Amino acid sequence: MQKKFEPKVFQLGYIALESADIEKTRHHYAETIGMTQTDVGHDGERYLSIGFDHHNIVLRKADKKALAHLGFQLKPEFDVTDILKDAQARGLTASIKTDSQPGIHKLVEVEAPGHSIFQFYNEIAAPAPGFKKTGVSPLRLGHIAVASSDGEKLMDFYRDFLGFAFTDTIAGIANFLTCNREHHVVNVMNIPDNRVHHIAFQLKGNASHAMACDTLREHGVPVKWGPGRHTAGHNLAGYHYDPDQVLIELYTDMDVYIPELDMCEPRPWHEHFPMRPREWKLTELSAWETDYAFNLAMG
Numbered sequence: 475m476q477k478k479f480e481p482k483v484f485q486l487g488y489i490a491l492e493s494a495d496i497e498k499t500r501h502h503y504a505e506t507i508g509m510t511q512t513d514v515g516h517d518g519e520r521y522l523s524i525g526f527d528h529h530n531i532v533l534r535k536a537d538k539k540a541l542a543h544l545g546f547q548l549k550p551e552f553d554v555t556d557i558l559k560d561a562q563a564r565g566l567t568a569s570i571k572t573d574s575q576p577g578i579h580k581l582v583e584v585e586a587p588g589h590s591i592f593q594f595y596n597e598i599a600a601p602a603p604g605f606k607k608t609g610v611s612p613l614r615l616g617h618i619a620v621a622s623s624d625g626e627k628l629m630d631f632y633r634d635f636l637g638f639a640f641t642d643t644i645a646g647i648a649n650f651l652t653c654n655r656e657h658h659v660v661n662v663m664n665i666p667d668n669r670v671h672h673i674a675f676q677l678k679g680n681a682s683h684a685m686a687c688d689t690l691r692e693h694g695v696p697v698k699w700g701p702g703r704h705t706a707g708h709n710l711a712g713y714h715y716d717p718d719q720v721l722i723e724l725y726t727d728m729d730v731y732i733p734e735l736d737m738c739e740p741r742p743w744h745e746h747f748p749m750r751p752r753e754w755k756l757t758e759l760s761a762w763e764t765d766y767a768f769n770l771a772m773g
């Protein structure tokens with residue numbers, strides 16, 4: 475029987491990245507992607523908003539690029555002390571932090587398998603700086619794909635601890651999980667590597683892909699893969715690198731997951747009816763069977 479869908483969180487709020495050249499990276503997210511800087515932290519970290527919440531991307535100076543932490547917003551029925559107790563009961567290191575970053579008064583930080591740092595919070599300030607009229611100007615932060623040598627344990631953390639539902643796998647390598655109606659909010663890549671594979675922003679509509687590619691071109695940023703339609707999730711997606719060679723996906727048209735039926739809403743472009751969680755082949759990344767020279771799996 476399908477496990478009851480009762481995730482503790484409802485959305486990926488922010489991604490904190492470390493960068494060796496924070497100014498160059500900030501410029502990409504602010505000018506090319508079209509985000510607004512809302513704050514500078516005590517250690518010079520930059521907080522950038524898509525248009526509403528205080529931050530969706532945080533950039534922190536470091537020796538080299540790395541994923542610092544992920545922020546997930548808790549459902550109102552859970553609070554930070556619930557998560558603290560549950561995490562400690564599972565033997566995970568967790569602590570409550572007060573005013574540790576601008577925009578969030580209280581959060582709980584949990585160290586998950588593979589040294590993945592998660593921050594969970596109920597409230598984040600919403601200064602609503604507005605959506606920029608320049609740059610790619612996405613709608614929202616959608617998902618993250620993380621490569622982890624502790625992939626199985628990390629997936630267990632998402633499924634058993636956070637209550638995510640499994641929606642698809644590509645050859646057991648890319649594993650898709652969700653905490654809301656989108657086909658995936660995380661993609662855990664079970665490979666012997668530990669890094670962010672890509673971060674994904676949703677665009678306003680399908681016509682936005684052409685405008686986004688033109689904007690990237692104006693900023694001298696080549697598109698590496700797509701835009702094309704994926705199989706798992708069926709999102710229309712195009713990928714480019716940020717200045718730290720972190721892949722950024724711009725997407726629309728993601729499959730809508732119906733947890734009550736453990737399937738995605740039927741679409742004319744689906745290959746399977748009903749569209750239930752399934753295994754795809756590594757050679758099936760592109761629904762249109764377009765061959766791209768860029769190896770997205772290795773990206």
Ligand SMILES: [Fe+2]
Pocket residue numbers: 617619661672674723
């Ligand atoms: Fe993606």
